[in-house]
Amino acid sequence: MIKTLLNSAAQLLTTSSDSPRLDAEVLLSHVTGKNRTWFMTWPDAELDAPIIARFHELLAQRRTGTPIAYLTGRREFWSRDFLVTAATLIPRPETELLVEMALQLATACPIRPLRIADLGTGSGAIAVTLALELPDAQVYAVDNCPDALAVARHNAERLGARNLAFLQGNWLQPLKEQTPLDIVVSNPPYIAAADRHLNHGDVRFEPQKALVSGADGLDAIRQIIRDTPGSMNHAGWLLLEHGYKQGPDVQALLAKANFMDVSGYKDLSGHVRISAGKKR
Numbered sequence: 001m002i003k004t005l006l007n008s009a010a011q012l013l014t015t016s017s018d019s020p021r022l023d024a025e026v027l028l029s030h031v032t033g034k035n036r037t038w039f040m041t042w043p044d045a046e047l048d049a050p051i052i053a054r055f056h057e058l059l060a061q062r063r064t065g066t067p068i069a070y071l072t073g074r075r076e077f078w079s080r081d082f083l084v085t086a087a088t089l090i091p092r093p094e095t096e097l098l099v100e101m102a103l104q105l106a107t108a109c110p111i112r113p114l115r116i117a118d119l120g121t122g123s124g125a126i127a128v129t130l131a132l133e134l135p136d137a138q139v140y141a142v143d144n145c146p147d148a149l150a151v152a153r154h155n156a157e158r159l160g161a162r163n164l165a166f167l168q169g170n171w172l173q174p175l176k177e178q179t180p181l182d183i184v185v186s187n188p189p190y191i192a193a194a195d196r197h198l199n200h201g202d203v204r205f206e207p208q209k210a211l212v213s214g215a216d217g218l219d220a221i222r223q224i225i226r227d228t229p230g231s232m233n234h235a236g237w238l239l240l241e242h243g244y245k246q247g248p249d250v251q252a253l254l255a256k257a258n259f260m261d262v263s264g265y266k267d268l269s270g271h272v273r274i275s276a277g278k279k280r
Helices: 002-012 020-032 036-041 049-063 068-072 093-108 125-133 146-159 219-231 247-256
Strands: 074-077 080-083 115-119 138-143 164-168 181-186 232-241 260-266 272-278
Touching: 002 020, 002 036, 002 049, 020 036, 020 049, 020 068, 049 068, 068 074, 074 125, 080 125, 080 146, 093 125, 093 181, 093 232, 093 272, 115 125, 125 138, 125 146, 125 164, 138 146, 146 164, 181 219, 219 232, 219 247, 247 260, 247 272
Parallel strands: 115 138, 115 181, 138 164, 181 232
Antiparallel strands: 074 080, 232 272, 260 272
16 A cells, blocks of 8 residues: 555664655655655555556665666656756755846846856756747857766756757857856856765766865866856856855955955855856
């Protein structure tokens, strides 16, 4: 019975998950194709043996810490369903703030069509969302990893984003021949190499090169800030996601690089997670 199966699964996940019941329901939904409401409506329903076996396989992987998003191959972002793989970071709710700020700046910008770049696009969650929300803009999704770009391209095609170009390369390098940009956004690696959090939670399974950036976590951000002005229009904006303690350092780097109107934006927890600056 579904009720018994979910109860036992949640018990198994108690020591490996902060949300064992939810994880069990999400995994069972994945293997059955049924939503969680269906489980509550039909708690005594029986499942076929192959489905139960697959469910137990996923439970075993979850017990070792494998992220739910990698087990299901899906993660919601901006109310859309994105494919994710082990080649990409798992999109997180706090990154929606980066999209929100970019959309605000895009709305206020008189230039049309806008040219926007997402550096280190990964699954394409940011680039695809911006392309769909700004259908008249030209969006460039850049990543150094061909496997990540393949995931981003798949998400764009599946979600119907047509105004996207995919470029392989390191940060701004593949954009040097493009028309100057109006908005550059990035959720780059920003974790320090010795950070103890790398040994806990989902990040243990995510691509380390998309997480770690030097001794203080700011190597990639330094490079992006240094190189972006040469690829931007006058008064173009750079927006960067970073760690919750890194706001002052990132904003100091922006100011030192001669960006103006440097500012920080807080997430729902009150932490500055996005810093931005405008090219002089």
